[in-house]
Amino acid sequence: MNKKTIEIITELDIITARKLGRNEAKRIGFDKVDQARITTAIGELAKNIFFYAQTGKIVIEETIREGIKGIAITSIDKGQGIGDVQKVLEGEHSPTSTGAGLPAVKRLVDSINIESEIGKGTIVKIVKWLS
């Protein structure tokens, strides 16, 4: 299956990632609303790379489970890492937060998995299934 990787280095790359994600979601068969949700989630992940890890990448791929298609997005960086993942998912933001972030990502998709180690980096994997 084809896999698309977008390096996040400048803010413009956030838009590229969003665009690729939207196209891929559309191709897999998501409707307009879910396309918008998937794109929003990708935007939040890419923004976090850009703000907190400076650089990293977003990987977008089609996935399938028990005959149901879905989209999987993985954000990978070697930045500072997240101290308390649980707290972040419960909605603990930075003071400059726009009030969306990872809790919003969690609400937009079907599953989220965060692996993070202080000083080493962060991997966030999200999946949304075609319902």
Add this chain to the structure above:
Amino acid sequence: MQQLKKLYKQILSDYICNQNESDLYIGQNLIKQMIQKNVSPEDVISIHKQALEEFYGELPETVIHAYDFLIEVMVHYGLKVKEHQSLLVKQEEMRIEMDIAAQIQNQLLENEVPKTKCTDIGMISVPLRKMNGDYVHFKYDSANYLGVAVTDVVGKGVPAALCMSMVKYGLDTLEYANSNPSYVLEVLNQLIEKSVDDSMFVSLFYARYNLHSNIFTWSSAGHEPSLYYNAAEHTFYDLEAKGLLLGILPEVKYSQQELELKENDFIIIMTDGVTDFRKNEGFDAREKIKELALSFQHLNAQEMCNTIYQELLKLQDFKLYDDFTVVIIKKNKLF
């Protein structure tokens, strides 16, 4: 969802035909249902767009783009709605937890007003929020002494309540019905200073009443001065003391004073929540309490407490500003 979608389309098409107020009303009711079913704003817009496409075939390209734009930006609105809903759930969980905590506190701090032969005692303690930061502790050994402590944690709510458990523990472990009030305060001060957070202070008025000699011995740690009514003189006295609040410094010494209660005398011990309202208007709550106490002195101590509470509540427009506690000890006529 399919059902709601169908209904939405139906109501929309009715409205487009007739522009009836009733369709708008039904539409709003439908949206309420959709909110309950967690339908997001972006979903509603998408349903709306699809309905239009169904009614009119292809929409102009520009209108389609405009709708897609709206769907995109509304995603964040939808997220806010979901966040709000999850906060409501959390709030409800916390409310239940608070109710249980308050219940436990009530059981923990429960203390019956003792019935003695020579005195009539009344008490009222109403928390501002669910948990009470005021506490009244009685100790009564029927032979000789009655001990009463009225305490107020500086602060309100849960932190104050937790701190209060500590104070209760201290009072319980002290076999203090016959101890000197100054000693009681010194021991409690050490306990609180050591074990409770630095920002927690407690005011405490402690009195020991000798049931044989009628000598009322009292000491105070930064507590609202109690009122002593001398019936023979028809005069109120403030039971004032310069004792420091408990928990500020280790090794504080407290002094104690005494008076003799005679027939018809009474003592009103209260927390500052009783007197601290409408201060900025120059209102003198202590004078008001004296006035009330005098006009209701024919009642028994419990009725006096209840009446004073009701009257003061009226003066605050039925809204407390702080935990409210009053204890009244009256010298019975019979002895």
